[in-house]
Amino acid sequence: MAESASIHATFSRPRWLTAPVAAGALIVLFWAGVALTVQWWPIDDPVAFVGKRLAAPSETHWLGTDALSRDVLSRTLHGAQHSLPIALVVILSAVAIGATLGAIGGFLGGLADSAVMRLVDITLSFPPILLAMAVTASLGPGLWHAAIAMIIVWWPIYARLMRAQVLAVREREHVEAAVAAGASAPRTLFAHILPLCWSPILINATMDFGQVVLLIASLSFIGLGASPPTPEWGQMISEGAQKFYQWWIAFGPGMAILSVVLGFNFLGDGVRDILDPRTQ
Amino acid sequence: MYRYIIRRLIAMPLLLLGIVSIAFLITHFTKGDPLISIIGERQMDNPIVIAAAKARWGLDRSLPEQYLIYVGNLLTGDLGTSLRTKQGVGLDLLQRLPATLELVVAAMLVGSLIGVTLGVAAAHYRDRAADHFARLFALIGSSLPVFWSGLILLFIFWYTLGVLPGPGRLDTRSMAPPYVTGFYTIDSLVAGDLRIFAESISHLILPACVLGWAVMGIISRLVRASMLDVLNQDYILAARAKGASEPRVLVNHALRNALIPTLTIVGFSFAYLITGAVLSEAIFSWPGMGSYAVDAARNLDYPAIMGVTIVGGAAFLLTNLVTDIAYAFVDPRIRFG
Numbered sequence: 001m002a003e004s005a006s007i008h009a010t011f012s013r014p015r016w017l018t019a020p021v022a023a024g025a026l027i028v029l030f031w032a033g034v035a036l037t038v039q040w041w042p043i044d045d046p047v048a049f050v051g052k053r054l055a056a057p058s059e060t061h062w063l064g065t066d067a068l069s070r071d072v073l074s075r076t077l078h079g080a081q082h083s084l085p086i087a088l089v090v091i092l093s094a095v096a097i098g099a100t101l102g103a104i105g106g107f108l109g110g111l112a113d114s115a116v117m118r119l120v121d122i123t124l125s126f127p128p129i130l131l132a133m134a135v136t137a138s139l140g141p142g143l144w145h146a147a148i149a150m151i152i153v154w155w156p157i158y159a160r161l162m163r164a165q166v167l168a169v170r171e172r173e174h175v176e177a178a179v180a181a182g183a184s185a186p187r188t189l190f191a192h193i194l195p196l197c198w199s200p201i202l203i204n205a206t207m208d209f210g211q212v213v214l215l216i217a218s219l220s221f222i223g224l225g226a227s228p229p230t231p232e233w234g235q236m237i238s239e240g241a242q243k244f245y246q247w248w249i250a251f252g253p254g255m256a257i258l259s260v261v262l263g264f265n266f267l268g269d270g271v272r273d274i275l276d277p278r279t280q
Numbered sequence: 281m282y283r284y285i286i287r288r289l290i291a292m293p294l295l296l297l298g299i300v301s302i303a304f305l306i307t308h309f310t311k312g313d314p315l316i317s318i319i320g321e322r323q324m325d326n327p328i329v330i331a332a333a334k335a336r337w338g339l340d341r342s343l344p345e346q347y348l349i350y351v352g353n354l355l356t357g358d359l360g361t362s363l364r365t366k367q368g369v370g371l372d373l374l375q376r377l378p379a380t381l382e383l384v385v386a387a388m389l390v391g392s393l394i395g396v397t398l399g400v401a402a403a404h405y406r407d408r409a410a411d412h413f414a415r416l417f418a419l420i421g422s423s424l425p426v427f428w429s430g431l432i433l434l435f436i437f438w439y440t441l442g443v444l445p446g447p448g449r450l451d452t453r454s455m456a457p458p459y460v461t462g463f464y465t466i467d468s469l470v471a472g473d474l475r476i477f478a479e480s481i482s483h484l485i486l487p488a489c490v491l492g493w494a495v496m497g498i499i500s501r502l503v504r505a506s507m508l509d510v511l512n513q514d515y516i517l518a519a520r521a522k523g524a525s526e527p528r529v530l531v532n533h534a535l536r537n538a539l540i541p542t543l544t545i546v547g548f549s550f551a552y553l554i555t556g557a558v559l560s561e562a563i564f565s566w567p568g569m570g571s572y573a574v575d576a577a578r579n580l581d582y583p584a585i586m587g588v589t590i591v592g593g594a595a596f597l598l599t600n601l602v603t604d605i606a607y608a609f610v611d612p613r614i615r616f617g
Contacts, residue, residue: 122298127554130592137577221427223578247435254428261423
């Protein structure tokens, strides 16, 4: 390790910036860029009928066309505009709800803590996909209903993480000092405990982002998420499964999901190395 | 430790009740009217049909009443009646259990065989190319949407190469072997029908590989971590000093001990298995509990959705309990918090 460290030092590359982390960051940046700008790209309209039905990949349609003669590449790229914002909303909401309840439970203890943690235990007792399916089916199929279902599935994870952090930080000496110096309870929590609690949540949120994208696509594939003609990845793969012999219909969206999930996984490793020195 | 186990056991019924209550609440605070899926939209302006259907399915009672009736029925093993199959949900699930179990066992076999091999190789070649390859291969498995990888593999091995059969547990014209266990591979052997046996195995390969690849990641990571722990211990050094060959050290000395903590893998990979089973059954037209759940959700068959969710939750709860207790026995260092 010593030799390789000195070699790396000459390039003055930060330790966390490994090839996978860089690749993950690039993939995530690419898809974020696509999601933000794809409506101005000079490509076909994702819901317009262009050319022949079920045409194989060619120079004009790099990933071919689907059963309604829509351009698969354009639909794949536009899919980022559905999956990524929804995943972002799901993660942010789940973190907001979970971190708040977890912090309250961990800080106050007693009845509030027990109530929150029992709810967490019960929610985490469900296999995620079954709970998400049940909630979405009950709300009625739709992308935003699927998003609500996923928030319900994911918040307990962050509640647990936050509670554990708050419990650990609460015992530290600087908190004791703050309390002894007369800091009020809210001030102790917000100024002295919470700022030290975010690392595990940030690490997990990055890793989970890809899993959320995967679950949205799964729900859409089952028919509970996006509905036609929305160019959503899971929905497109479901259309591809019906036109099985035309492999290119499902190829683009599948690769898109795979790259996003891998990208966030790699990026999450980097975030962990930065925030959690113990893992190095 | 026994106090820990007893405490976990006491919590079980409460958690089960929580699962049932939440599943009930979710499926009853619904925007969609379950009546539509019972009697169809055309009958919705016929008050006589509506009243009859409400009485038949207990929808004329208040919500707390419905809840108490449901829980009471559950205690007698009655999971309600599916709106779609018009059959008891419990019976539906029981009939589909063997197909799912057969798939899951086959997938665990594939996943642990390759996963353990990858884990051992990754630990042995730590931080070298093989380690990185093993990690990437496993990571891709857990990042792939199984409903897509299944589709691609079907396209390659069934449609293009023609070496493996298409979806389903058997060829469409084949008859299922006489029922003994519900596992076609075992039942066909019991019946002495080798052709059906070969057919059921070949039908299992693709779904088992797809699902096995999805759980391989967690298995190989656990084995790798556990192997690294063991390889650093003195008795490994002693074995090497005595001149034991490297494969012998790895398999006979290290792996045997490294596998003990990873025996609880089944528990850890259960969540992946369920997710994977639901989706791969859907793509492989596998007549198991996963495709039942998908059909129930697609057709808004609320009693079936509720039944599947409760059974899935109970199974998940039980696996976690067994895993945690087994883990506590295996690793005495574990704290009983």
